Amino acid sequence: MAESLTTPEKLMVAAIDFGTTFSGYAFAFRNDYIKDPLKINGNQWTMGSQAGVSLKTSTCVLFDSKGEFAAFGTDAEDKYIELALNEEHHDWYYFRRFKMMLYNNQSLDRDLEIEDDEGKKMPAMKVFSTCIRYLRQHMTDSWSSRLLDIQDDEIQWVLTVPAIWTDSAKQFMREAAFRAGITSNLLIALEPEAASIYCKHLPVNKRAGNSKVNLDSFSVGTKYLVLDAGGGTIDITVQEVQAGGRLREVYKANGGNWGGTRVDEAFMEFLRDVVGEGVMNRFRSECRADYVSLCRDFEIKKRTIKPEMDQKITFKIPIAINEFYQEMKGRSLRENSEGSKYGHRIAWIGDKLRVDSEIAKGLFKVTCDSIVEHVYMILQQSEVANTETILMVGGFSESPMLRAAVMDRFPDKRVIIPNESGLSVLKGAVLFGFNTTVIASRICKYTYGISVRGDFRPGIDPEEKKVLVRGRLLCEDRFSKHAEVGQSIALDEATPEQTYRPSEPDQTKVALKVYVTESLDPEYVDDEGCTYLGSLTVDMPDITDGLKRVIGVQMTFGGTELAVNARNVKTNEVTTASLDFLNHEM
Incomplete structure (x- = not known):
């Protein structure tokens, strides 16, 4: 059955996925959507000083000493590291992972200020709107480079937000987008819904098998739980397939702040436990470049940690931590680790920290436990009875540790994980822009x-x-x-x-x-x-x-x-x- 188009006069849909950890954009033309809904264009972001490319870039923004925009994404990380190495960063403003402010703050207002990594304040509206403006401009520049002549009134814009956000947070993002130059034709898409819409079109692998399943093949009345695991928040909804492939929400959107950044926090807490609060505070304060690099390195490393690992796992740790420790404690970290509570389960070798696999896997425990127990609570509700499928999307769903935690906790459920789980929200937002009526009702x-x-x-x-x-x-x-x-x-x-x-x-x-x-x-x-x-x-x-x-x-x-x-x-x-x-x- 053909889908109705809510914006037939719009030449294209352009979506911005503004995430806690990573952000990106995607767009599609109406003619392409009609022929092949999955023909969605994105951007290949370079990983800054690191090798490789990605369809998303880090949600980091840098302002100069006058409060003027300087860089976004991995470019902002690289520039800030360079400034810090030359001790020229102190009067600059560096913001990272600030989206969670909209979730944590229950009394949002337009004049709210947020702190950068060193505690310097700037209006939150300015920070958010600057990031959206950069992504919008980057996208429109890519159109121009392709010699595409697209007018503003021919574009349907879509901006993603977590479904568990308050009405205040949604309005804040809409006004930030307005200040960023998106003054009309803007839709707000709820992240787990967008991911679900994308997966309706995408053949995805079931767990532990090679067979393919498509959400569109679900029969009318089928219920499934969408677990959208992002960097900051976990967004959960339960939907039921309706006639014509439309979706009805059967349990109110809910979740919490148990995203992938909680694992990062657990890692930093582990380091504080090993070297001491004073050493870590001094390291973060005096070695900003090394601190940013440490955060970067762990973001990549944590994706490689798997449940089946039984050998020691190596983390690259800036040598400055060892130097500060020796200066403040009078002995080396290698000497200390032998007599610490961790004993032979950790070992320092130069700028490497080797830890037992159980310690590394333990960094995920609190976060994964919180998620699976919340999912379990939802599955006990009468409204979601007979829900047999869990759809895992979002960047954190790419973690082998979280995948295993969900599969182990719910062995009787069918767990579906799309190959591009981290892009499901972004690409689904484009599809939502073409057809908002796919969601029949909400709770x-x-x-x-x-x-x-x-x-x-x-x-x-x-x-x-x-x-x-x-x-x-x-x-x-x-x-x-x-x-x-x-x-x-x-x-x-x-x-x-x-x-x-x-x-x-x-x-x-x-x-x-x-x-x-x-x-x-x-x-x-x-x-x-x-x-x-x-x-x-x-x-x-x-x-x-x-x-x-x-x-x-x-x-x-x-x-x-x-x-x-x-x-x-x-x-x-x-x-x-x-x-x-x-x-x-x-």
């Missing part, structure tokens, strides 16, 4: 509501919420529910309309406060677990009827981003309404 992650005043109920409402307004006793902070957690909402489906009145007769705008919670039926917006999300502003320019004016508000939750519609109930005219989740002045 609401929260209960959404608006703070209102309602008639005070003696003996039920708290006395401290009682206010007298124009002779009426009202209760403040009542939670007016628009959607509830776990609710299945079809694509572009609007929830039932709720009506609101102005509090003053001459008001031309009404600002409504939006709250979220994981509770099903909160009574008040300050109940435990309720969180202020942002404001909903509705225009009411006609003040003729004063306090009798009524505005009907509908929220649409079925898309990747929350949308709102508002109308004048008396005239039935649609009025302007806008959501702002990046202003936390209450």
